[in-house]
Amino acid sequence: MPERYLRQSALAHLGLESRAVDDPGDAGLVLCERAHLGKVGLRGDAGDKGFLDAVAKELGFALPLRPNTVAAGEDVTAFWLGPNEWLLAVIPYEGTPLAEDLDKALTGLHAGATVLTDSRTVIGVSGPAARDVLAKGCPLDLHPSAFPSGSCAQSLLAKADVLIYLHEDGGRFDLYVPRSYADYLWRWLEDAGAEYGVAVSGD
Amino acid sequence: MLLIECPFCGPRAEVEFRCSGEGHIARPETPENISDEAWADYVYMRTNPKGLHFERWMHQHGCRRWFCVARDTVTHKIRAIYKLGEAKPALDEPKTEGEGA
Known part of the structure; x- marks a missing residue:
């Protein structure tokens, strides 16, 4: 992961801050x-209750299991990407501690959490x-x-x-x-x- | 454009998918014991039927999962969609004569 002061958003070069307005008018x-929204990729077996319970305990809410649905807690939003894949969007910026915590909670299971923030x-x-x-x-x-x-x-x-x-x-x-x-x-x-x-x- | 029923995501547009050729081709269990011809047959040779064809497809721009499609190569009609590992569905060979193919 790059040093924080080197981090640039993917659209930093467009200078969007200087164009931002409070009132979009009739646009x-x-x-x-x-x-810099934190993101964590999560893979695991949706049929494994141990996996679902471990993740739910860590996140504070259950992963969405129906296709094309979303579940959200206070700081984390979980998107269903596939039958064994989710994307977690994390506020604030740092996605790393959550990924580490999830990895610890998933020890011994055929599952993994990966930082995808950038x-x-x-x-x-x-x-x-x-x-x-x-x-x-x-x-x-x-x-x-x-x-x-x-x-x-x-x-x-x-x-x-x-x-x-x-x-x-x-x-x-x-x-x-x-x-x-x-x-x-x-x-x-x-x-x-x-x-x-x-x-x-x-x- | 076809509307293809992904077994995981539901109906999606054809552009999200990728067809990856014939399905139900089993790798020889002991490749070291088979002839070069048999290996070449496994690696290269594919059927090219006019009519019902069993294929592997992938939802490339969606959930990125593989699944199986039974498609009519004449009319482009999808006859069945099922998951990997499931047996071929029993389907009649289509009568393509006179269907305006």
């Missing part, structure tokens, strides 16, 4: 980068045109009847791999995007949203 699309960044997409803009490049059905609040799904957005999460309040999509696609995806979003007006907000 149809509001973008932000949620930089592998991806998170782009927040909100505003009245958010669904329309995402629909331009994503094959998922994003209609509220098919993709309700609190859902997550891994798919493609403009050919880039993303994990899409719609917050419980339905107000914002979070796109978990691999670091190397982040610049491309941000520029694609600005282009796709241009017809609705784009504003940048703080985290």
